[in-house]
Amino acid sequence: MFFKPNFSLLDYAIRSLMRRFGKSFFIFLILSLLIFLLSSVLMIADAIKLELNTTLKTLPQITLQRFIAGKQSDIPVERVDSLLDIEGISAVTPRVWGYYYFKPAGVNFSIVGIDAYEEQYSPTLTLITQNFDMKLLSTQESMIVGEGVQKILAENYYTDFFNFVTSEGKWKRVHIAGVFHSDLALESNDLIILPKKLAYAIFGMDESRATDIVVKVANAKEIPTIVQKITTRYPDIRAITQDDIRVSYQNIFDYKSGFFLALFSVCAFAFFIIIYDKTSGLSSEEKKEIGILKAVGWSSDDILKEKFYESFILSLGAFLVGIAFSLFFVYGLQAPLLRNLFMGYSALKPSFMLPFSLDSSMLVLLFLLSVPIYIAATLIPAWKASTLDADEVMR
Amino acid sequence: MSLTPEIIALLTLDAIFLFLGLIALFASGRIALWWDNQKSTPLQYTLSKQSYLVSTIIKYIFMLKLPLFLFFIYTCDKLSSIIAGAMCASGVVNSVDFGLYLTLFKLLNLYLFGFWLLLHYTDINNEKLPYTRLKFALFVLFSLPLFAEIGLEIAFFVGLNISKIVSCCGTLFSATSSSYISLFFVVDELLWVGGFYGFFALSIVAFRLKNTPVMIFANSMFLIFSIISLIVFFSPYVYELPTHRCPFCLLQKEYYYVGYLLYTLLFAGTFYGIGGGALALLSKKAQPSFMKASICLNMLYLAIISSYPLIYYVKNGVWL
Numbered sequence: 001m002f003f004k005p006n007f008s009l010l011d012y013a014i015r016s017l018m019r020r021f022g023k024s025f026f027i028f029l030i031l032s033l034l035i036f037l038l039s040s041v042l043m044i045a046d047a048i049k050l051e052l053n054t055t056l057k058t059l060p061q062i063t064l065q066r067f068i069a070g071k072q073s074d075i076p077v078e079r080v081d082s083l084l085d086i087e088g089i090s091a092v093t094p095r096v097w098g099y100y101y102f103k104p105a106g107v108n109f110s111i112v113g114i115d116a117y118e119e120q121y122s123p124t125l126t127l128i129t130q131n132f133d134m135k136l137l138s139t140q141e142s143m144i145v146g147e148g149v150q151k152i153l154a155e156n157y158y159t160d161f162f163n164f165v166t167s168e169g170k171w172k173r174v175h176i177a178g179v180f181h182s183d184l185a186l187e188s189n190d191l192i193i194l195p196k197k198l199a200y201a202i203f204g205m206d207e208s209r210a211t212d213i214v215v216k217v218a219n220a221k222e223i224p225t226i227v228q229k230i231t232t233r234y235p236d237i238r239a240i241t242q243d244d245i246r247v248s249y250q251n252i253f254d255y256k257s258g259f260f261l262a263l264f265s266v267c268a269f270a271f272f273i274i275i276y277d278k279t280s281g282l283s284s285e286e287k288k289e290i291g292i293l294k295a296v297g298w299s300s301d302d303i304l305k306e307k308f309y310e311s312f313i314l315s316l317g318a319f320l321v322g323i324a325f326s327l328f329f330v331y332g333l334q335a336p337l338l339r340n341l342f343m344g345y346s347a348l349k350p351s352f353m354l355p356f357s358l359d360s361s362m363l364v365l366l367f368l369l370s371v372p373i374y375i376a377a378t379l380i381p382a383w384k385a386s387t388l389d390a391d392e393v394m395r
Numbered sequence: 396m397s398l399t400p401e402i403i404a405l406l407t408l409d410a411i412f413l414f415l416g417l418i419a420l421f422a423s424g425r426i427a428l429w430w431d432n433q434k435s436t437p438l439q440y441t442l443s444k445q446s447y448l449v450s451t452i453i454k455y456i457f458m459l460k461l462p463l464f465l466f467f468i469y470t471c472d473k474l475s476s477i478i479a480g481a482m483c484a485s486g487v488v489n490s491v492d493f494g495l496y497l498t499l500f501k502l503l504n505l506y507l508f509g510f511w512l513l514l515h516y517t518d519i520n521n522e523k524l525p526y527t528r529l530k531f532a533l534f535v536l537f538s539l540p541l542f543a544e545i546g547l548e549i550a551f552f553v554g555l556n557i558s559k560i561v562s563c564c565g566t567l568f569s570a571t572s573s574s575y576i577s578l579f580f581v582v583d584e585l586l587w588v589g590g591f592y593g594f595f596a597l598s599i600v601a602f603r604l605k606n607t608p609v610m611i612f613a614n615s616m617f618l619i620f621s622i623i624s625l626i627v628f629f630s631p632y633v634y635e636l637p638t639h640r641c642p643f644c645l646l647q648k649e650y651y652y653v654g655y656l657l658y659t660l661l662f663a664g665t666f667y668g669i670g671g672g673a674l675a676l677l678s679k680k681a682q683p684s685f686m687k688a689s690i691c692l693n694m695l696y697l698a699i700i701s702s703y704p705l706i707y708y709v710k711n712g713v714w715l
Contacts, residue, residue: 042400247476247477250476250477251397251477251557254397254398254399254400254477255397255398257399257400258397258398258399258400258402258403259398261398261400261403261404262398262403265403265407300444300447301447301519304447304451361469361473364462364466365400365401365404368404368408368462368463368466369400369404369407372408372411372455372459373407373408373411375455376411376415376455379415379451379452379455380418380448382451383447383448383451386447387444387447
């Protein structure tokens, strides 16, 4: 009842926009560009969040790290047996892993030591142990590397072996037994898999210790209780659950896209000052038009309505165009340049497809951030124009 | 404070409302003081021009506030996934002391602005513009809850601490909690449900008798009793869980977003009843179309919400 659509007014508004094509088109272009940038950033953040959440499901339910004086340190392996006593825990795996800095390329490799006989804690690792002969790996002192690692090593002329420098400064020559490909590129591009013994030797770690311990729980609802039991038994242990990681991801991405949005607000504000200025300075022709309209019996309210239609059409059009372009840019072209904002520039960062995700709430959010704000900027100029006096402007 | 895109959108729009609202307040204060339709002075001429500006601003704010109310609840729902303990919007809303007042203010403003627009349309469709002074005086009054809401909303998002543990709706809406919501449970639920149906019946009687004051009264009470009986009695049937009584969880996907439909019907129905009634009293002219709309929407709400316990009883043979 408040807004009955008036199609003749709509028609008039469209024609009025077309008559001043140059001016409207400029505004339309800038507004679409702003919306395009904003929606691209939000879409990329959403897509990466989705990818990370998929990866998250493959992460261990609880990871136990030991902290001494606030620094992370290794956990004695004998704690594994005592952890198994806690009801509800179905599997406990001590992990040996870490980063190996490869100076010539300036990158970090993730090294994971695995044993042929123990149960693997992640599906990717399970797959790898099924496809490669792990026993052979440990007898021949060789390793399996991710695609990214292989590329970097090949660039430095290591095609079939690599010399690790251990913590004592000795060289450890390890053969490359194979390269694995994985769907979860984020997880495995920079990965090197070694027999546990070799990993201990390279890191210079005591074999009675592990980097951290991964706990599997039969019933996911018991995780908080089990965490409580573990931390009471070992106060020096910090337990990180899947949920903790999910929350911190969410915070990081909200923060990143929020930060961008704050920048966007500044841009938008500058843009709206331009809009305000442009729309309040009416050309003599426009003034004449309003005068004629008033003379033929239009009321201020009608002109206001017509101006509202104009800005609504313009901003909605820019909104739709901006969204369409950013859909193409993000999911069609995989967002070149912009995705680095979220991914970082590390040389070993994997290339992966942004999974398509677009929900209605995102569209509502983008709509609220564009169309009403534009209309607000044109509100007062439109009112000023509508209250011009017919006789004054006709003169 | 956490700056998610949703919160930034809400705050940006709040800033716009604040800016435009201040302009409208200033202008409407002048109009309320010096408006005189009989005069033809330059001042009167300026004022009549400004009245267009104020009404445009109010229309703009109201048209956005409708979807923004739902968007606010949605944002709270979304935030509940990163706040420990919260399972739906109610936990987030209650994580700040005045969260509930903020929601109530939002609702109150929708009613007030809606009523203002009703009055505005009656006014401009009358050649004599009989209510111009009144409506601008009313806006000066109504702008207080508007600014209160904006202030509360900003304070709400600033004070939102995502690392604080909050209660979920299961503890907030139960007889064991210490909040005043638990007082509803002290009284027998039949009283609330009886009141709910009773006041609806009263509004029909008032419609038949064309008694406007009773209509307003019946609708206001119907609104209050609907919300309480929804918490105390009806919601467990929607969730099919005897202990779950949250009015916010209705808005979630698991229940097919039925809450959006229910609340829209209820608020629109009672709005037409109360606002239309108040308008009829002011203009001394009956507003049968509003009353009809009110009765229809309320009846629809009543039918949908009553069908939940009935269907549950037919299926399972017991009451919860």
